Amino acid sequence: MPQMNFANPLTFAQVVWMAAIMIVLYVLMARWALPRIGTVIENRKRRIDDDLDAAMQARTEANRVIAELERAIREAHAEGRAAIAGAMNDAKDKARIEEDALKARLEADLAHAKEEIEQTRRAAVAVIRPVADDVVRTLVERLTGRPAERAAIDRALDAVQR
């Protein structure tokens, strides 16, 4: 087996050369290739993280704006409803006041009219009483042939009048 032929000087010579080659390879990797590749990977990772951060921020901002918009819409709705309710209340109040005023005026007119009717009636009664009195006394005197009794006539007229 050539691998076990330690009498061959090449068996050890290859190890020495390997050491030389590996040292060169190690120095090249450790000093040059690996740090640079590391930087490239690090830069990419940072770039991706930054982009992700930016995207995350943009999303947060968008959410905030949407929330604000929704809040504004809700407020506008509430304001609108409040305005409508206020306007309706005002209209109702105004209508009630006008109605009350109208009612009051009508009642006053009614009372006034009643008063006038009453006065007219009283005036009429006052005018008709002496006439009725006369008529009743004359009737009673013609029918009975004696002067009529004053008190009885008054009583009868009062009863009729009532």
Next chain:
Amino acid sequence: MGNESIDALGQFKLTTGLGAFGRAFEFTNSNEMMLFGSAIVVALYVVALRRRALVPGRLQGLAEMTYEFVHQMVIDTMGPEGARFFPFVFTLFAFILVGNILGLFPYFFAFTSHIAITGALAVFVFLLSTAVGFWYHGIGFLKFFSPPGVPGWLLPLLIPIEIISYMSRPISLSVRLFANITAGHVMWEVFAGFMLLLVASMGAVGAMASIIPLGLNIALTALEFLVAVLQAYVFAILTCLYLHDAIHMH
């Protein structure tokens, strides 16, 4: 023709490489492959670092994947302290990986099939991790050999066992890689040689029958690629674990 035998081990024979230079300085054919493999690794990073694109191309992606794979392995096993050993583990992993994979190509030399090579790597890992242990813990690193929570009367038995198991680490580490690569290449050679023997001894019938070893070799090729990657990984992760033991002592 009939008494031709299979030379399964000739592929491991060391010769000198690089012509007169190799003959003068005993630069072997295995060192040629090491040089070639290292050049591939360096070339990969030259290409990867030429553009330093934000969105990597294929080669840059390969270079970055390898970097991140080894980096992850180092940090996962050793913790943040492992970062200083990352270039070493990376170099070791890349070196063994390209060595294993290049060795799979016909007429290429598989330098990881040499026990002298894997042994030297393993002994270096062993010495490094031991030195790191003493560097981190001073003489207290010797406590690594007496596991905590063991009754005192067991210690005379246990400490030698621990020491033996510690000392056997470079042996298992080197033999695992050497045996895996050697066995695969020998089997390849044996099956391929068997095809030639079949044809030589049985003519047309033998040629038909040699489809079987050919199929075996094709299946073996897939397996050997897996083994090439896996053994490089195993060597690297065991190096990480040994360094972890040296740093954390448990």
